[in-house]
Amino acid sequence: MTDTVLSVRNLQVEFASRRGTLRAIDGVSLDIAKGEVLGVVGESGAGKSVTGLAVIGLIDPPGRIAGGEIHLSGMRIDNLPPEEMRRVRGKRIGMIFQDPLTSLNPLYRVGDQIVETIRTHLNLSEQAARRRAIDLLAEVGIPAPEKRIDGYPHEFSGGMRQRVVIALAICAEPELIIADEPTTALDVSVQAQIISLIKRLGRDHGTAVMLVTHDMGVIAETSDRVAVMYAGRVAEIGPVQDVVKNPLHPYAKGLMGAIPTLAGDDKRLVQIPGSMPRLSAIPRGCSFNPRCAFAFDRCRVERPEPLRQGAQSVACHLYDKAPAENAA
Amino acid sequence: MLAFTLRRAVQAIGVMFAVGIIAFSMFRFAGDPVNQIVSIDTSAAEREVVRKSLGLDDPVPVQFVRYFADAAQFKFGVSYQFRQPVSTLLMERMPATLELAICATIFAMVLGILMGVYSALKRDTMLAKLFQAVSLIGISLPTFLIGILLIYLFAVTLGWLPSFGRGEVVKLGWWTTGLLTLSGLKALIMPSITLGLFQMTLIMRLVRAEMLEVLRTDYIRFARARGLTTRAVHFGHALKNTLIPVITVAGLQFGSVIAFSIITETVFQWPGMGLLFVQAVQNVDIPIMAAYLLMVSLIFVTINLAVDILYTVVDPRLRSTVGRAA
Numbered sequence: 001m002t003d004t005v006l007s008v009r010n011l012q013v014e015f016a017s018r019r020g021t022l023r024a025i026d027g028v029s030l031d032i033a034k035g036e037v038l039g040v041v042g043e044s045g046a047g048k049s050v051t052g053l054a055v056i057g058l059i060d061p062p063g064r065i066a067g068g069e070i071h072l073s074g075m076r077i078d079n080l081p082p083e084e085m086r087r088v089r090g091k092r093i094g095m096i097f098q099d100p101l102t103s104l105n106p107l108y109r110v111g112d113q114i115v116e117t118i119r120t121h122l123n124l125s126e127q128a129a130r131r132r133a134i135d136l137l138a139e140v141g142i143p144a145p146e147k148r149i150d151g152y153p154h155e156f157s158g159g160m161r162q163r164v165v166i167a168l169a170i171c172a173e174p175e176l177i178i179a180d181e182p183t184t185a186l187d188v189s190v191q192a193q194i195i196s197l198i199k200r201l202g203r204d205h206g207t208a209v210m211l212v213t214h215d216m217g218v219i220a221e222t223s224d225r226v227a228v229m230y231a232g233r234v235a236e237i238g239p240v241q242d243v244v245k246n247p248l249h250p251y252a253k254g255l256m257g258a259i260p261t262l263a264g265d266d267k268r269l270v271q272i273p274g275s276m277p278r279l280s281a282i283p284r285g286c287s288f289n290p291r292c293a294f295a296f297d298r299c300r301v302e303r304p305e306p307l308r309q310g311a312q313s314v315a316c317h318l319y320d321k322a323p324a325e326n327a328a
Numbered sequence: 329m330l331a332f333t334l335r336r337a338v339q340a341i342g343v344m345f346a347v348g349i350i351a352f353s354m355f356r357f358a359g360d361p362v363n364q365i366v367s368i369d370t371s372a373a374e375r376e377v378v379r380k381s382l383g384l385d386d387p388v389p390v391q392f393v394r395y396f397a398d399a400a401q402f403k404f405g406v407s408y409q410f411r412q413p414v415s416t417l418l419m420e421r422m423p424a425t426l427e428l429a430i431c432a433t434i435f436a437m438v439l440g441i442l443m444g445v446y447s448a449l450k451r452d453t454m455l456a457k458l459f460q461a462v463s464l465i466g467i468s469l470p471t472f473l474i475g476i477l478l479i480y481l482f483a484v485t486l487g488w489l490p491s492f493g494r495g496e497v498v499k500l501g502w503w504t505t506g507l508l509t510l511s512g513l514k515a516l517i518m519p520s521i522t523l524g525l526f527q528m529t530l531i532m533r534l535v536r537a538e539m540l541e542v543l544r545t546d547y548i549r550f551a552r553a554r555g556l557t558t559r560a561v562h563f564g565h566a567l568k569n570t571l572i573p574v575i576t577v578a579g580l581q582f583g584s585v586i587a588f589s590i591i592t593e594t595v596f597q598w599p600g601m602g603l604l605f606v607q608a609v610q611n612v613d614i615p616i617m618a619a620y621l622l623m624v625s626l627i628f629v630t631i632n633l634a635v636d637i638l639y640t641v642v643d644p645r646l647r648s649t650v651g652r653a654a
Contacts, residue, residue, distance in 0.1 A: 090555025
């Protein structure tokens with residue numbers, strides 16, 4: 001696997017709180033190859049965003065990376081000193097946040113913010129950086145970029161602002177883009193444009209993309225592979241077609257069953273009973289066992305480790321020893 | 329933008345008109361001005377002559393219009409105690425007060441912003457906690473007490489600084505300045521600190537609170553995710569956003585600095601407008617009191633206007649809303 005851009009191994013993130021240490025991420029492992037889009041789905045609080053923040057090194061105290069390793073193109077980055085990690089951010093990893101309306105500093109022209117970022121990472125003159133900024137704005141689909149570059153963020157619509165944010169994320173040609181719910185705050189019509197933009201940029205530049213979202217539709221449209229997260233762990237990971245069509249983990253099955261189809265069948269959508277446990281009260285054994293219809297004794301005692309099932313990998317005791325039994 | 333400025337200017341004139349009514353009514357309700365001027369054994373006929381010469385026998389509206397028209401040209405009548413035009417007296421005293429107020433404000437802004445930024449960025453250090461504790465003292469100790477303590481320490485005990493007055497002053501046209509002589513500068517130190525201490529602690533606490541707020545915003549997180557240097561994030565992005573509310577408060581506080589310089593000027597016998605006002609109150613010198621009221625409100629209104637305009641310079645969002653509304 002020489003073209004692996006991001007490799008996360010057994011990542012653990014903890015938050016110190018008054019009632020003891022909460023483990024938000026507990027043993028997450030995933031890989032993203034060059035040019036690949038990995039979708040990360042799960043309910044709120046499943047640890048999707050924290051995983052993204054951990055990779056880019058922006059976990060703020062009281063949170064900390066408590067264990068595991070993060071490698072970027074073979075270089076270990078989770079233990080870099082702050083100043084070196086800063087150089088990685090923006091240059092080698094670009095990040096896109098959820099809300100484009102608040103991601104840009106309202107007091108600076110968008111051009112100044114792009115030029116500032118370019119000149120932080122690349123050794124370019126003011127004019128060269130400005131030319132590059134105009135090219136970037138054109139690339140992300142902003143009309144009349146040579147005029148819009150002198151606009152302030154409030155003069156852009158939400159979708160246009162997210163394009164500016166994307167331009168900022170790719171301005172130093174990063175190897176990896178982390179997009180944290182990039183379309184959640186946008187209109188549906190704009191969502192599709194932003195998704196295809198991210199996909200196109202990933203393809204054109206061979207950038208690996210980690211797409212964090214709770215929207216299965218977005219994942220199905222964009223991703224090559226998908227990781228389903230639950231309570232700080234990866235429940236299932238695999239090629240998007242397999243996971244959507246043939247989910248293995250009972251939680252993933254529940255998630256896919258909850259996607260409405262346009263086929264018009266009037267069946268009720270499947271609901272997963274209960275809700276995700278709070279971080280302070282994660283059950284023993286498999287964290288999904290209280291909500292799982294297939295749970296048996298072992299699930300309540302022993303934590304399942306990821307098991308390979310063809311191209312997929314699933315953390316569920318059902319697939320231990322009896323692979324085919326429940327796979328339908 | 330122009331329409332916005334004009335609209336604000338019209339509002340300002342309205343405020344000044346209202347203050348004018350209050351200032352004028354002081355003459356009517358604070359006793360008979362003639363009694364203040366003449367001595368006890370002046371005859372009734374002579375009193376009438378004085379009354380007539382001052383125009384006090386005209387109907388009230390006529391007197392008001394005359395007073396207002398004069399005030400608009402900075403003519404505030406003649407002081408009862410000094411027998412000099414009030415405007416001359418105020419002009420003589422104004423440089424002293426303005427120099428003191430400006431020095432105090434600069435002291436408050438520079439130290440307040442520096443200490444505020446430091447205690448926001450290094451929240452858990454001993455020094456930041458010390459600043460917080462000191463700011464509590466600064467906010468709760470009354471001005472005159474600080475002034476007296478400073479005088480006791482630096483003038484009486486150590487003998488480093490003069491305890492009263494402006495020191496030697498240099499005349500530049502009608503303006504007198506203490507900034508060009510050593511004794512003038514030395515005389516400025518303690519009054520400036522006394523006058524500016526409250527504002528300094530206020531600004532420090534405000535900057536700290538605002539800065540902590542701004543550091544939590546998405547665009548700061550995004551700025552960090554873009555890999556900008558810590559310095560660029562803190563001083564380029566965070567501080568500029570912090571300064572918007574600080575400008576307002578500091579601007580409005582400049583008005584109060586001038587108004588509250590009365591106490592500081594009294595403690596340090598500083599020959600400014602505040603001291604003149606205190607003397608006027610003691611002697612029921614209504615023309616000075618009325619003129620002082622008008623002057624202070626003029627300063628307040630002007631500062632408010634300037635702050636509003638400055639706002640739009642700093643914040644581009646206001647520029648466009650202002651433009652659209654106009």
